[in-house]
Amino acid sequence: MLEVTGLRAGYGAATVLEDVSISVDEGKFVVVTGPNGHGKTTLLRVLSGLLPVNSGEITFLGERLNGRSASSIVGRGLVHIPQGDLLFVDLTVEQNLYMGAYLRDAWKGRRERIRRVYELFPRLEERRTQQARTLSGGERRMLGIGRGLMSNARMLMVDEPALGLAPVLVQEVYATLDKIARSEATVLLVEETLANARDIADYVYLMDTGRIVHQGTMAEFGEDVLASTYLGNSGS
Amino acid sequence: MDTFAQAIISGLVFGAIYAIMTMGLTLVYGCLRTLNMAQGAFGMVGGYAAWVITTDMGAPPIVGLIVGALAAAGVGMLTHFISIRPLVGRKDIDFEMTAYISTLVVAIVFSAAIILMFGARNKAIEPLIDGRLTIFGTVTVAWQQIAVAVVAFLCLGGLSLMLSKSRQGLSIMAVAQQFDAAKLMGVPAGRVYWVTMALAGLLGGIAGVLLAPLYFVSPSAGDLPILKGLTVAVVAGLGSIRGTIYAAFIIGLIETLVATYVGSLWSLPVLFAIIVVFMVVRPYGLFGKPEEERL
Numbered sequence: 001m002l003e004v005t006g007l008r009a010g011y012g013a014a015t016v017l018e019d020v021s022i023s024v025d026e027g028k029f030v031v032v033t034g035p036n037g038h039g040k041t042t043l044l045r046v047l048s049g050l051l052p053v054n055s056g057e058i059t060f061l062g063e064r065l066n067g068r069s070a071s072s073i074v075g076r077g078l079v080h081i082p083q084g085d086l087l088f089v090d091l092t093v094e095q096n097l098y099m100g101a102y103l104r105d106a107w108k109g110r111r112e113r114i115r116r117v118y119e120l121f122p123r124l125e126e127r128r129t130q131q132a133r134t135l136s137g138g139e140r141r142m143l144g145i146g147r148g149l150m151s152n153a154r155m156l157m158v159d160e161p162a163l164g165l166a167p168v169l170v171q172e173v174y175a176t177l178d179k180i181a182r183s184e185a186t187v188l189l190v191e192e193t194l195a196n197a198r199d200i201a202d203y204v205y206l207m208d209t210g211r212i213v214h215q216g217t218m219a220e221f222g223e224d225v226l227a228s229t230y231l232g233n234s235g236s
Numbered sequence: 237m238d239t240f241a242q243a244i245i246s247g248l249v250f251g252a253i254y255a256i257m258t259m260g261l262t263l264v265y266g267c268l269r270t271l272n273m274a275q276g277a278f279g280m281v282g283g284y285a286a287w288v289i290t291t292d293m294g295a296p297p298i299v300g301l302i303v304g305a306l307a308a309a310g311v312g313m314l315t316h317f318i319s320i321r322p323l324v325g326r327k328d329i330d331f332e333m334t335a336y337i338s339t340l341v342v343a344i345v346f347s348a349a350i351i352l353m354f355g356a357r358n359k360a361i362e363p364l365i366d367g368r369l370t371i372f373g374t375v376t377v378a379w380q381q382i383a384v385a386v387v388a389f390l391c392l393g394g395l396s397l398m399l400s401k402s403r404q405g406l407s408i409m410a411v412a413q414q415f416d417a418a419k420l421m422g423v424p425a426g427r428v429y430w431v432t433m434a435l436a437g438l439l440g441g442i443a444g445v446l447l448a449p450l451y452f453v454s455p456s457a458g459d460l461p462i463l464k465g466l467t468v469a470v471v472a473g474l475g476s477i478r479g480t481i482y483a484a485f486i487i488g489l490i491e492t493l494v495a496t497y498v499g500s501l502w503s504l505p506v507l508f509a510i511i512v513v514f515m516v517v518r519p520y521g522l523f524g525k526p527e528e529e530r531l
Contacts, residue, residue, distance in 0.1 A: 069424070071423065075422055086420075088409065088410050099423075102422050
């Protein structure tokens with residue numbers, strides 16, 4: 001579904017991603033993990049068109065995405081749910097969700113979509129007329145994910161959904177992501193703490209200093225692989 | 237008592253016009269993060285368009301209002317493509333300051349062009365509706381004032397409906413609040429920018445046509461309104477939509493009360509004193525937030 005080959009990208013002269021190749025099949029739950037500050041978020045920003053590709057290829061559903069605008073990438077169903085939610089804090093919960101359906105095709109079906117989001121997150125329906133700034137951390141996360149689902153998403157790229165949440169809420173968010181992966185859209189997750197996604201990940205990529213250093217199914221990811229990366233002696 | 241009631245009424249009417257006028261500044265500041273100094277010129281152009289259509293061509297005043305508003309919307313869009321769009325995203329300049337200057341220059345060019353086309357003489361324009369309504373005793377309201385209030389109410393109501401419900405309106409708010417997230421939702425920022433400028437033009441044009449019968453249509457007709465608009469924006473806190481409406485009525489009332497009880501020559505100095513006081517004591521205005529972060 002999503003194929004990334006030999007991707008190089010970064011901020012101006014600073015290259016962050018070196019020769020990154022990943023592949024996500026439809027209906028799978030794929031995780032990119034690795035220590036903080038090693039390019040995971042940058043990868044998502046490049047895939048969603050916020051940052052330019054320096055070299056390499058990105059194809060999604062058989063179409064080349066290199067050089068396309070963020071708007072046209074969302075239109076193709078590749079949706080980025082950013083780290084820290086980036087909500088429209090002065091808009092209401094409902095207005096935030098409708099913004100997720102901004103593109104014309106999604107806008108037409110927004111009332112039906114919002115019902116599905118409310119089924120998934122009943123709390124959002126209770127709070128629908130409140131400003132997003134009044135929500136708790138967990139509710140904000142739900143709104144961020146719900147807003148992403150409002151588009152005609154074929155694949156959701158979710159960045160660190162556990163960040164800043166209490167452990168109970170982390171479990172709740174992951175249970176929901178699992179549900180989404182099985183019924184709504186393919187999920188590509190960026191997560192520093194692989195343990196959070198242990199039970200639901202189909203395939204894992206380990207990223208270190210801008211490169212994919214290890215990949216495999218969850219079973220193939222022994223403690224030793226993770227330990228070596230997080231202790232900072234990978235490749236040695 | 238009667239004088240006071242009269243002052244309050246005309247204060248509220250002026251407040252309503254300032255609210256429409258300043259809403260243009262507020263939306264552009266929210267979305268583009270620059271002061272659009274051509275906002276007054278939009279009103280001036282709207283006034284001329286209305287004058288041409290009603291006086292030269294004999295159309296009814298309501299048509300003048302519509303044509304004036306649409307002409308100003310066009311000028312708003314033009315201003316965007318001439319003086320803002322070429323600056324967006326450039327790393328070698330301070331966007332806010334440069335766009336402020338370039339819109340100011342465009343406003344001057346519009347005034348000069350109007351002088352070349354229509355001469356420097358003031359033009360009188362018919363009000364939307366003549367006559368006065370007696371409320372009680374000697375307190376009367378011009379029908380024009382009532383018409384202004386109705387038009388202003390419809391405008392602000394329509395605007396708030398648009399910003400809170402429609403796809404285009406929500407996208408303006410979204411770009412103003414969270415630029416990156418708006419792009420991730422698929423909002424093309426470039427289009428939102430020019431739509432916002434056209435909307436600012438529309439609002440400026442309506443304000444200009446409503447003000448025209450109270451003053452005159454002249455090449456400098458936009459100068460005072462932009463000063464008042466800036467005063468309102470400073471008091472409200474730039475970018476605050478609800479604050480803009482409250483502040484517009486506060487400024488409208490202060491202006492007419494000072495004019496009534498102290499003398500009309502004093503109303504501008506008082507407004508400027510208000511700007512100075514706010515800049516020193518509360519630079520983010522009554523309803524703004526201190527130094528809002530923007531990604």
